[in-house]
Amino acid sequence: MPLKIYNSLTRQKEKFIPINPPYVGMYVCGPTVSGESHLGHARPYITFDVVLRYLTYLGYKVRYVRNITDAGHFEEEGREAEDKISKKALLEKVEPMELVHKYTNLFHWAMKQFNTLDPNIEPTATGHIVEQINMIEKIIEAGFAYVVNGSVYFDVKKYAATHNYGELSGRVLDDLLETTRALEGQDEKRNKADFALWKSAPQQHIMRWKSPWGEGFPGWHIECSAMATKYLGARFDIHGGGMDLLFPHHESEIAQSFICNHVQPAKYWMHNNMITINGKKMGKSYNNVIKLTEMFSGIHPLLTQAFSPMTIRFFILQTHYRSTLDFSSEALVAAEKGLKRLWEGYENLKKIKEENFDLPDDNDLDKKINSLLDELDEFMNDDFNTAKVLANLFEIVPVINSIKDGIIEKNVLSSKTLHRMKDALTVYLENILGLQSLSQNNETFDGVMQLLVDIRKEAKSKKDFFTSDKIRNQLAELGIEMKDEKDGNISWNAV
RNA sequence: GGUCCUGUGGCCGAGUGGUUAGGCAGAGCUCUGCAAAAGCUUCCACAGCGGUUCGAAUCCGCUCGGGACCUCCA
Structure with a gap:
């Protein structure tokens, strides 16, 4: 039986046939390094680590790209447009990049602990402003984006007239036009469902870049499209991420890429489900995260x-x-x-x-x-x-x-x-599966333990159970378990 | 409100229409200086109601419950 992957785009399991075997391009949405990763974040990276490992096991040559989002997004609706990262930085009185660096390192450290393999490329959003601007320009040229007050918005309604907006998430545009809630800058948009490609930066905004439309910062979804295209091409094999990214993030990625590259960017869309806590998704908005x-x-x-x-x-x-x-x-x-x-x-x-x-x-x-x-x-x-x-x-x-x-x-x-x-x-x-032993030992420690094993063996052979029990009990207090095996050997392990 | 997903034994969970999922916990036995571990056996189940079928946890319908997305989100 060949490998089958559930494709969120078609909502069924499909035979995995790479576009250019044996090469496989895989893009996974990475973390926003504006804070510490929590348990929920661990899931996609471990999931796609296993995907990467299994594809490699099958003989594929995988290029695994996972981004670092270090340019801000909007935080909450209804508030003044604020860059998530620069906002936190103000609170903590550090430079945005200092914060980004800190949480990026922490993220890398955690991934190491989980024994995940490094991505082949880990591009940052701030390192690809030029690519994002280029992509936005292309979309404007094609007539699917418009400029208002230094910001650029994607014209979803126009796109939907000739393309299938909602094919990934199953959304219906008419519903979206009705239900999308008021975001900052809503009055600038032609339609509620439109999303920002570039946002004009207010004066107090620290993270800002020059663009043809004035100083600002990239919008919600363009970074992934720009970086995936740059490193994996217009069309690549697998795009992964959490289910909560399905809409609007991934849906919008498809729209942007379609206009720029005229193809559906990913052949297989994979989405991992959420980790819940008392039945509720673990997330900042629920205030139920465990870092x-x-x-x-x-x-x-x-x-x-x-x-x-x-x-x-x-x-x-x-x-x-x-x-x-x-x-x-x-x-x-x-x-x-x-x-x-x-x-x-x-x-x-x-x-x-x-x-x-x-x-x-x-x-x-x-x-x-x-x-x-x-x-x-x-x-x-x-x-x-x-x-x-x-x-x-x-x-x-x-x-x-x-x-x-x-x-x-x-x-x-x-x-x-x-x-x-x-x-x-x-x-x-x-x-x-990328698993490892729970106990981490070193040679010196192993040597000392062997000594204790020998002493305990001697004591037991002399029926000196006081000594043998003492060794076992005191080790137990240190969290080291010593066991007598059936063949007369003594084994131990530290947890 | 709209779209979609889901409801499995004390807990976590896999389940392609007909066979023991598995892990943890519980019970009994074996082994053992004692202990732990291990091995064997075992208890506990498919939200409810109806339908399709020779046969349903698995398909369909309804009811009830839970969740995700529609807003940054893994």
Whole structure:
């Protein structure tokens, strides 16, 4: 079964056929670095990280572009036009660019914690003002934008007369003309549904650039169109982002690009669903965000403990990316325990020696494992169903543990299958799902622990349980778990 | 108000019309110096009502509930 991707544009799963195989261009809307990233932001970047990893696994050469929005947007309707970033900067008494730099670094740090791969290109909005202006000029020339008082607006009604405005989001223009609420500058627009391509900057506005229409700053949606076109071409393979960007952001991107490049910019539009908290979308406007730094530290009223980045990554991958995912501390605890179990199984598997080279791989156990492994690609090919992949991996864990503990005889499983199992788990857990061990150790620490293991072994062999228990109990207080294995060895892990 | 999505066991969640999803939690057993872990077994389910069908969590209708977007938003 070939890879199928749910395309938001056609509202169905479609076979993935790149425009220029083996090359794949993927654009994902990146963060606005006017504040700290929260749990909800983690989802698209982890989701599309897995998309990137899987496409790479399939042999595609992916150019992954993810922007940094460092030029402001409007903050709230009804207020004076304010650049989000310069506004916050005033409050914090720093330069806008200082703020941008700070939150960009913080974002990069968080992405590193999540073990996401870097985009090939990470363009900034402020670094592409020229491209955005050029694009706006093209739209004006084509007659689909008009200038009013130094601002430029896209003429949605005119566009809709000859193009399908709303094809992505399912909006109907007539409805939009009625329901769009009053934004600043509304009286400048010909129609309510029109959106700004360029905004004239009020005097107090710090972030401003010269343009043919006077000093100002780029509008809501033009940056993504300009940068995607520059680095991926007029038409590229995948455009991703959160579902909340579907309208008006992505719909408007399509309109802009259509006028400039005369094609639908992306072949496949992918949208991840939201993370909810008590059933409500996590977002600034709901005042219910948990920042990533708070997740990692556990310092937040809704958190019972700290959660590692890998726990969060695993938590997100346990759900299909198009479903909402409901956050709770309890669910995170469950995810943490699950990941620990899965990873220990994986570590145990690596230690099992391949011995039965002559054994055929057609007994029941071999068949069961091979079929579980066969399904992994099928699940991923079915619109990246990581939840099912994880379920299968969990089904393999008891088999691994049983072999390790001698419950399943070692001479039952063929070397061929065992080898395949090791390869597949490494590829899937590490390369595709991008998971890592919860515990991070170093050589010195490992050496010290080995010493304690040796001392405890000696004590046990002398039936000096006082000493052996002391070692185990005191380590437990430090968060290190020591376990006696069935084969007489002692294992440990630090959480 | 408009458009769309959704309702699965104590919790999180996957589900292509007929088979145990999976994880966490609970119960029992085995193993064990003790413990933990592990293994085995097990309890708990498809919002409600009706329809289609030999058969529905899965399709259709209605009712009730939840959510997203329509405004910057992952």
